[in-house]
Amino acid sequence: MFKHIDNSYARLPEAFFRACEPTPVAEPQWLAFNEALAEELGMLPGTGADALQVFAGNQVPDWATPVATAYAGHQFGHFVPQLGDGRAVLLAEVLDTQGQRRDVQLKGAGRTPFSRSGDGRSPIGPVIREYLVSEAMHALGVPTTRALAAVVSGEPVYREYPLPGAVLTRVASSHIRVGTFQYFAARGDTDSLRELVDYTIDRHYPEARDTDNPVLSLLEQVALRQASLVARWMGLGFIHGVMNTDNTAITGETIDYGPCAFMEGFQPDKVYSSIDSHGRYAYDNQPKLIRWNLARFAETLLPLLSADSQQAVAMATDIIDAFPGAYQQAWLSVMTAKLGLGEVYPDDEVLINDFLALLAQERIDFTEAFRRLVYALADTESPAGPVTLFRHTGGWQAWAQRWLQRLEPVKTGARERLLATNPQVIPRNHRIEQAITQASETGQLDDFQRLQRILRQPFDVTPEDLQWLAPAQPHEQVVRTFCGT
Numbered sequence: 001m002f003k004h005i006d007n008s009y010a011r012l013p014e015a016f017f018r019a020c021e022p023t024p025v026a027e028p029q030w031l032a033f034n035e036a037l038a039e040e041l042g043m044l045p046g047t048g049a050d051a052l053q054v055f056a057g058n059q060v061p062d063w064a065t066p067v068a069t070a071y072a073g074h075q076f077g078h079f080v081p082q083l084g085d086g087r088a089v090l091l092a093e094v095l096d097t098q099g100q101r102r103d104v105q106l107k108g109a110g111r112t113p114f115s116r117s118g119d120g121r122s123p124i125g126p127v128i129r130e131y132l133v134s135e136a137m138h139a140l141g142v143p144t145t146r147a148l149a150a151v152v153s154g155e156p157v158y159r160e161y162p163l164p165g166a167v168l169t170r171v172a173s174s175h176i177r178v179g180t181f182q183y184f185a186a187r188g189d190t191d192s193l194r195e196l197v198d199y200t201i202d203r204h205y206p207e208a209r210d211t212d213n214p215v216l217s218l219l220e221q222v223a224l225r226q227a228s229l230v231a232r233w234m235g236l237g238f239i240h241g242v243m244n245t246d247n248t249a250i251t252g253e254t255i256d257y258g259p260c261a262f263m264e265g266f267q268p269d270k271v272y273s274s275i276d277s278h279g280r281y282a283y284d285n286q287p288k289l290i291r292w293n294l295a296r297f298a299e300t301l302l303p304l305l306s307a308d309s310q311q312a313v314a315m316a317t318d319i320i321d322a323f324p325g326a327y328q329q330a331w332l333s334v335m336t337a338k339l340g341l342g343e344v345y346p347d348d349e350v351l352i353n354d355f356l357a358l359l360a361q362e363r364i365d366f367t368e369a370f371r372r373l374v375y376a377l378a379d380t381e382s383p384a385g386p387v388t389l390f391r392h393t394g395g396w397q398a399w400a401q402r403w404l405q406r407l408e409p410v411k412t413g414a415r416e417r418l419l420a421t422n423p424q425v426i427p428r429n430h431r432i433e434q435a436i437t438q439a440s441e442t443g444q445l446d447d448f449q450r451l452q453r454i455l456r457q458p459f460d461v462t463p464e465d466l467q468w469l470a471p472a473q474p475h476e477q478v479v480r481t482f483c484g485t
Helices: 035-041 047-058 124-139 177-186 189-205 206-210 214-236 283-305 309-338 348-362 367-378 394-410 413-423 429-442 446-455 465-470
Strands: 017-019 029-032 067-069 074-076 078-080 088-094 101-107 146-158 162-172
Touching: 017 214, 029 047, 029 124, 029 446, 035 146, 047 146, 047 162, 074 177, 074 465, 088 189, 101 367, 124 146, 124 162, 124 429, 124 446, 177 283, 177 429, 189 206, 189 214, 189 283, 206 214, 214 309, 283 309, 309 348, 348 367, 348 394, 367 394, 367 413, 446 465
Parallel strands: none
Antiparallel strands: 017 067, 029 146, 067 088, 074 078, 088 101, 101 162, 146 162
């Protein structure tokens, strides 16, 4: 099915995983298949029927070495020493057409040794949500896991009431998490921890191998990737919703799209997740919480950073203390681009924050406000311009004059920068819920397929599709999103 397979993680010691096969389903049918990603992975043509059975979990091909990976994690600040893949099976590692190693994993594939009391299955809703949002994030230029396939299982999944079941095939650079390191650190298993560090460096950060302290370099580079990732989230109004350490990928990819959402009316402390009752993972808390997660990662590395425990703590602390500056630099780069400014100037942070404050005062739609800036470049009002979003226009007009003045020396190319960094559409929460409801209740996939098509090119949308993916009307607004388990 794939040209090149090399299952390196399954060759690690048994402490890293539990061998297990997916549980077959009754009557698999295609929900979606990502042909562009399949081509990128070097998937051989003419394997449609076999692929359906493999991605449903009904067949384990010769090239697969299915395992459930072990990890721990802080969940909403509370440490759980053993979590692991409770409803996911890592099938294999593919070497794609660029020679990059990619995990192929089934989610919703049945019980594993880590399932505890769960059934290991997924309703169709979380599969649709992850498929749509992960592929939209990729199109928006955000590092993310990808969706290769989605299959309807033909059997119900029982939650509050029976729901159609489904299986997602997820692709990632790897599924190594902060929680993977915590799993071994919590057990005092320094040998396995050292092997995990060596494996991670060789697979993801080979340049660290040539430094004076490869473990310190690993921590530093992971921190930089997380700073860049969360800055991109913030630039899109994206709220992950469940930033636990077991949901923090060591690669700097967005992983585990549970109760995630894209904010519409700008509200810095916005929370959508139904399980985040105290706002721990609110929009404006995300930079602080990723730093907290990185501190937990650093703790696991202390025995390997230095034989001198005090020196190890000092080295790790320097990296964690430097994170806010690294994040701020990444965030400024994202946000100045969104304002069409190009190079960062000293006063740009004030200009950015003043614009965000204007949006927050009236809860203006985040995506629309930035996209409409292109109409204000000529310093004339337009029916499609930002001014029409505000009830009180004085604040906008004063800010716009400052912005246009700042743009003057870099005005050449500003329009192109604005159009390239501010999408016309995002995965609107109400449309995702509409697609989930339609598929769950009627089996129809029209809305799901329409969303797939539009979100592949979020910067170039027809007027009809743009209207369909406009901000929700008051009666359509989604105020709560739910975890997929």
